[in-house]
Amino acid sequence: MTRAFLRPTAFVDAPFGHDGQVLRLAGGLVWFSAVELIVVADGRRIRQELVPVERLDAALATLGAAEAAARATLACLTAPRAPLVLGARTVPLDQPQAMAILNVTPDSFSDGGAHAGDPAGAAEAGMRMLEAGAAMLDIGGESTRPGAATVWEGDEIARVAPVIERLARAGAAISIDTRKAAVMAAALDAGAGLVNDVSALTYDPQALGLVAARRCPVVLMHYQGAPATMQRDPHYRDVLIEVYDWLAERIAACEAAGIARANILVDPGIGFGKTLRHNLALLNGLSLFHGLGCPIVLGASRKRTIGALSNEAPVEQRLSGSIALALAGAAQGVQLLRVHDAFETVQALRVWRGLRDEALAPA
Ligand code: YH5
Numbered sequence: 354m355t356r357a358f359l360r361p362t363a364f365v366d367a368p369f370g371h372d373g374q375v376l377r378l379a380g381g382l383v384w385f386s387a388v389e390l391i392v393v394a395d396g397r398r399i400r401q402e403l404v405p406v407e408r409l410d411a412a413l414a415t416l417g418a419a420e421a422a423a424r425a426t427l428a429c430l431t432a433p434r435a436p437l438v439l440g441a442r443t444v445p446l447d448q449p450q451a452m453a454i455l456n457v458t459p460d461s462f463s464d465g466g467a468h469a470g471d472p473a474g475a476a477e478a479g480m481r482m483l484e485a486g487a488a489m490l491d492i493g494g495e496s497t498r499p500g501a502a503t504v505w506e507g508d509e510i511a512r513v514a515p516v517i518e519r520l521a522r523a524g525a526a527i528s529i530d531t532r533k534a535a536v537m538a539a540a541l542d543a544g545a546g547l548v549n550d551v552s553a554l555t556y557d558p559q560a561l562g563l564v565a566a567r568r569c570p571v572v573l574m575h576y577q578g579a580p581a582t583m584q585r586d587p588h589y590r591d592v593l594i595e596v597y598d599w600l601a602e603r604i605a606a607c608e609a610a611g612i613a614r615a616n617i618l619v620d621p622g623i624g625f626g627k628t629l630r631h632n633l634a635l636l637n638g639l640s641l642f643h644g645l646g647c648p649i650v651l652g653a654s655r656k657r658t659i660g661a662l663s664n665e666a667p668v669e670q671r672l673s674g675s676i677a678l679a680l681a682g683a684a685q686g687v688q689l690l691r692v693h694d695a696f697e698t699v700q701a702l703r704v705w706r707g708l709r710d711e712a713l714a715p716a
Pocket of ligand 1: 572
């Protein structure tokens with residue numbers, strides 16, 4: 354079977370004067386003037402060419418049996434993404450937003466477990482990130498670091514629920530970062546409005562039904578392997594295509610379970626069962642994932658990829674690299690950036706946004 358993949362590229366600032374030559378990416382702030390057309394047969398790329406937007410229709414007409422699906426993918430690339438609804442809060446996705454990480458684990462290796470056992474202090478840290486301009490907080494009580502012990506769900510709930518309750522009372526938009534249905538349920542009851550699951554609802558057999566019943570948005574993140582062993586020897590024939598197909602299957606499983614497509618977000622899962630080269634291929638190819646028709650979430654903040662590219666900088670010295678990757682994501686139309694450093698990332702995104710706005714302002 355041959356399948357066509359469309360990766361938007363050759364981005365331009367504004368559509369003015371380029372009728373028929375540019376398309377707007379997912380209703381956001383970037384326009385693309387070409388598509389990398391990738392044709393895959395039996396898992397191998399058999400054709401790969403850069404097609405200018407004005408010649409796209411003719412190129413799609415050469416695809417035979419793959420044409421109809423490719424046209425549907427093109428429609429997904431340009432369709433505006435609906436705002437996220439988290440309970441009473443709405444997060445527009447026509448511009449990149451920051452999802453600020455709030456870990457309440459005793460052993461987080463990205464932030465040293467600063468808030469374990471101190472719900473008031475954790476909530477205070479969350480409030481500061483919201484004041485900095487984060488659109489939502491992603492609260493997690495389980496470490497998914499390689500080799501980390503699994504946390505009993507009762508302990509995980511005891512860590513996150515008091516923090517969520519405080520922040521929800523203050524009006525925050527809250528995401529719960531967990532793989533366990535019981536934690537999702539308790540967090541949603543405490544005032545969270547979105548589920549962020551690094552297993553894409555595969556870890557807990559109850560999770561799919563729970564998210565469907567609660568009708569909340571969910572982030573489906575790609576991973577390969579189990580957290581304890583995923584970095585041992587990750588393998589892909591074509592990481593970009595395989596992660597895309599895996600996410601498409603998870604979207605289908607969610608829809609079959611009754612989750613509305615408008616409530617699904619996708620994430621390539623930087624660092625989850627990937628080598629440096631895999632992570633870089635995903636980062637360079639991010640715009641491909643718009644073809645899934647869902648908002649894209651990117652979590653690269655403070656990750657090893659940054660250390661690997663900058664002389665093994667330790668985790669506390671990865672801020673600039675984190676911002677570089679957040680902006681690389683924004684430039685490819687990523688809607689949600691999962692970050693530790695809310696103030697610094699929001700400032701970078703605001704400056705990026707100011708440049709985009711000026712390019713769109715009438716002369
Ligand atoms: C993600 O990408 N990641 S937990 C290692 C680090 C720094 C940070 C020190 N949850 C994601 O943040 N959820 C995590 O090096 C996530 N996307 C989504 N949606 C890992 C993490 C980290 C790991």
